[in-house]
């Protein structure tokens with residue numbers, strides 16, 4: 441049963457109608473007093489609670505009610521309803537333990553989706569309970585079936601715990617925030633959520649929010665109509681529309697400026713937006729996965745990140761441990777990157793000597809898995825040997841840490857007579873050979889944009905037209 445608490449009769453009526461039509465049993469009450477007596481007698485599966493009771497405009501009554509409800513029914517998810525103008529109240533409510541919030545006027549489809557997500561997540565959390573209902577068993581089964589983690593290497597407890605959460609929430613529509621240091625595999629986890637969701641056949645759209653300027657944010661995310669501004673010479677589809685029915689991955693969300701944060705919050709609220717120059721609201725159905733290596737709680741305290749946006753993107757948090765805290769994964773990862781590098785470059789597979797593996801297993805890895813990948817790939821290209829020893833890796837390790845230290849200066853780094861530029865040039869030449877000068881394939885392999893690849897081809901004067 442879903443309990444609706446709202447003093448506005450028209451809201452009670454329209455919510456009841458919508459929820460009953462969706463197959464839920466509904467009880468609707470008008471006052472906090474009636475609400476408390478209802479939850480004393482029956483346990484609702486979910487509560488939809490208005491925060492703006494007419495008796496007080498401060499919202500204190502709503503917060504008090506929320507706290508009382510939590511005392512009686514700690515495990516029942518509560519979704520708060522507020523006006524957009526009093527979203528601060530929703531934030532207070534989230535701090536006091538509400539599960540989610542919506543702003544009025546709401547969008548029926550997205551409210552239903554939130555309700556479904558809340559119920560699903562609550563069942564998963566409660567699935568350890570021996571009294572689990574049929575519904576919980578079904579969810580548990582679904583979550584365990586066919587989980588594809590084939591592209592994620594590692595078997596450490598730290599990684600397995602992360603994957604366990606991913607497995608349980610992938611099929612829901614819950615927003616997920618992935619945290620962790622740079623290079624720990626956050627993007628891979630976002631992909632795993634998508635690949636294991638009902639949305640897997642639709643788009644996974646990645647947006648690097650750190651790379652989008654404030655002035656371009658709206659056109660990039662929501663699109664624009666031809667003529668909407670001086671440079672808009674044609675219609676453009678935004679990232680949200682591209683991700684419709686799929687997943688949008690908001691990378692580096694901690695870097696988003698405060699002005700763009702409110703625009704993002706609005707679209708996440710009810711999944712509608714207006715492209716620039718278009719007065720029609722566009723509706724989308726998008727699952728939101730975000731990632732950051734910033735400490736968002738700290739940013740909230742410093743007022744550089746909106747707390748309401750934080751709750752909106754963060755129904756579930758997944759924290760990826762640093763590589764130095766899951767060293768068991770290093771040998772598997774090293775072998776995996778070596779295998780891939782040899783395959784891509786069409787060279788015979790290599791092996792690691794015992795001392796090489798011991799060395800790799802002990803490094804500090806401030807750049808995490810990305811750093812390990814670079815070290816392995818460079819060593820293979822430079823050494824061109826069948827069995828790689830610790831001695832082969834050492835110069836590359838020095839060069840990588842030196843490169844980290846001088847990343848913002850143009851100082852050339854020498855190791856074994858080679859500069860980083862030499863290494864980069866060799867890697868590009870090898871990839872060109874492997875892909876018979878197909879620049880799209882080379883760019884993809886090396887993780888570069890075509891423009892970045894062209895710049896390097898010019899810089900090193902590499903003839904790719906032969």
Ligand SMILES: Nc1ncnc2c1ncn2[C@@H]1O[C@H](COP(=O)(O)OP(=O)(O)OP(=O)(O)O)[C@@H](O)[C@H]1O
Pocket residue numbers: 591592593594620621622623624625626627628629691731733773776809810813
């Ligand atoms: N478990 C893993 N198995 C295989 N490859 C991995 C794994 N984790 C990370 N990688 C690889 O390491 C590199 C860095 O990973 P990724 O880009 O996902 O990290 P990130 O945390 O998103 O980094 P950033 O914060 O800098 O964006 C990628 O090439 C990725 O494919």
